[in-house]
Amino acid sequence: MYQLSDYRFDLPEELIARHPEKERTDSRLLHLERSTGEYHHRNFADLASLLSEGDLLVVNNTSVIPARLIGHKESGGKVEVLILDYREGMMAKDREGHFSCRCLLKASKRVKPGTPIHFGEGLSAVVESFDKGVYHLRFLSEGDFDAQLEAHGKMPLPPYIKRDADAFDKKTYQTVYAKNRGAVAAPTAGLHFTEAFMSAIRAKGVEIAELTLHVGYGTFEPVRVDDIREHDIHTEWYEVPQETADAINKAKADGRRVIAVGTTSVRTLEFATTEDGTLHPGAGACNIFIYPGYKFKCVDAMVTNFHTPESTLLMLVSAFAGRDTIFNAYEEAVKHRYRFFSYGDAMFIA
Incomplete structure (x- = not known):
């Protein structure tokens, strides 16, 4: 389970979702029971019936910036720019007066x-x-930099979508609860939620807490070593507010489920939780790499999308549910023509 080849699977090209569903909750949901390995075919809206009063749902409220810019050199040659670290750029702007950061x-x-x-x-x-x-680029803008970025930038769709972002992606490649600017990739499990759906589960007695992990382009970085334990995972900035830590620690003490929406929420929660099971508030650099053999300290269940072969995200869900269980579920998803990756269908692993 530590060999990169253990995380390969065949996926028909036509199952890669290149556009979102017309309605966020219209996607499908594969419900996977960790204890038995059984799976059930549902619609995402059915998630409400799978949640119980007292459950605590944790979402990542990062907001994706339009990080892809198309420019030209003075010679006329085309240059495509991808901003990698918005937070770094804003800190430089506060210090020096110009947005300046690392880019591809x-x-x-x-x-x-x-x-x-x-x-x-x-x-x-x-x-x-x-x-x-x-x-490393230093940007020059007339007036507010964010306003110029919104005017000229495009959403940084993942490379496997294989199309240019359009005006609709600025809304659809963003969660409805996004608020803290800084991500260059969406926490895609959250794309299935609508404000109406969240209101409905709150009315059912489900608690919702927020944290921030600014998803970086490193989430698409391939693993290039045969032994996955030698992989040097990317680092992303996170923040766990005091109120979120208090809510989660109380839920754990009460014996209620903590359900993470997306692998980004899982990584943040596990990174900020100590061995005694206490989640600590704070902010900083998160670089946790979760793969089979990892013992989870905080997360009891998760909502997630279907991930790319040989990715650290696939390794994370394999650690949570077991590699064989995940691969059986993925085989079932392919058989039943589920849509894969960022704009694809979802799983509920509980």
């Missing part, structure tokens, strides 16, 4: 330091440095 660039050839890039009226950047495949 795609161009016909390597872009030299000192090169200006123009994105349209009111927004440009200068390449400051290049190191190990990552560029």
Whole structure:
């Protein structure tokens, strides 16, 4: 279970969801029982019937920024820019007056330091440095940087979607409870929730708590080592508010379920929980790598999407439910034509 090859599976190309469902809760839901390995085919709206009074649902309230920018050098050559660390850029802006951060660039050839890039009226950047495949850019904006980013940027859809983001993606590739700007990828399990659905489960007696993990592009970074234990996982900024820690610690003390929405919520909760099962409030860099053999300290159940082969996310759900159990469920999902990945269908593992 530690070999990268243990996490390969065949997925027909046509099962990769490239567009969301018309209604968020119209997606399907594979309900997987961890204790028995049994699975049940449901619709996402059925999740309400699977939740009980007293359950505590934990969501990641990060907000995806339109991090992909299409620009041109003064020579006319096209340059595609992906902002990697919005929080870093805003901290630089507070210190120095300019948004400045690490970025990925795609161009016909390597872009030299000192090169200006123009994105349209009111927004440009200068390449400051290049190191190990990552560029550092200093952005120049007329007026508010966020306003210019909203005007010129596109949502950073995952590479497997294989299409350009459109105007609808600015809404559909964002959870309805997003509030803290900083992610360059959506916490996609949360895309299935609507405000009406959340109101309905609250009325049922389900408690909802929020935390933040700014999902980085590293979530798509492939594992390049044969022994997964040697993988150096990406780091993302997180915050667990005091009120969230208090609510979760009380739920655990009461014997109520803590249900994480998405692997990002799982990683944050497990990172911030000590061995005695206490969740501590705080903020900082989260770099926990969860794979089979890990003992969960906080999370009792999770809502998640179907993940890419050989990904750290697939390893995380395999740790939670067991590798064989997950792969049996994935085989069933393929057989029944579930939609996979960010805009795809969901699982409830409990």
